[in-house]
Amino acid sequence: MKKNVIYLVFFFLLLGCVSSRPEKDVAIHDLQYDLSRYIKDYYCIYLKYPTVNELCDFCWDIVNSANEYRFRTYCEYQNEERLNINGTGAEYLLSFLKENHDNILFQKEGQILVILWQSKLLQTVHLNYCDLINESYNRWNFFSFFDSLGNYKRIDNDEEDFIAMRKKVKQKYQSVDNGQGEILKPYLIRYDRISKYAFLCPQGSEIASKPYLKDFEILLDSFLLKKKMQMIQFVSFIPPFDSEHKDF
Structure with missing residues (x-):
């Protein structure tokens, strides 16, 4: 009986590990998609890759402009009731860049932007405005x-x-x-x-x-x-x- 209980507990632990993996994969996929999307938007305007700070400022401008620039700081924006804020799609990436600034690094290598997360390769972006x-x-x-x-x-x-x-x-x-x-x-x-x-x-x-x-x-x-x-x-x-x- 005791052995059956142990097996049952182990089964639910294993099930929990398996079910949490797709959520993690989805989160990484969403982050990679947002990085590609807004880096491309920035690149098409300025014709160069952004730094982490420049991309953060770019996303903040998108978010704040949608709210008629009524927030003087990001902290003021964070403290606002969500129902009073106009969404843009850039909020997730903005929040991530603000909270993880020291863990993410952009490195330009020719026409390729290499993105590192905690010193490990997260993704690469290759853009050429002539193409x-x-x-x-x-x-x-x-x-x-x-x-x-x-x-x-x-x-x-x-x-x-x-x-x-x-x-x-x-x-x-x-x-x-x-x-x-x-x-x-x-x-x-x-x-x-x-x-x-x-x-x-x-x-x-x-x-x-x-x-x-x-x-x-x-x-x-x-x-x-x-x-x-x-x-x-x-x-x-x-x-x-x-x-x-x-x-x-």
């Missing part, structure tokens, strides 16, 4: 405003003013050459009100003299001034246009 802009579902991740202090603001794909402005220039130059037989490539562009155009990918200035860029420059200056922004980053296709192509 990402060739994937249509990634392009809008690069569309951002920057103010004179370098603070960013995303441009959503429902930004009517920006879409209308691009369409206006596109229609003017689309009739010049429909680009038949030519495969168009996307360009990653930054436009600053002072330093003007910077072509980040593909690099080079061979397109800088395109007439439509001069017209677009005038519109961009007015657009940025109206938005009280210093710089805009976006992906664009360079004319001549394919008559069936919708992006510019």
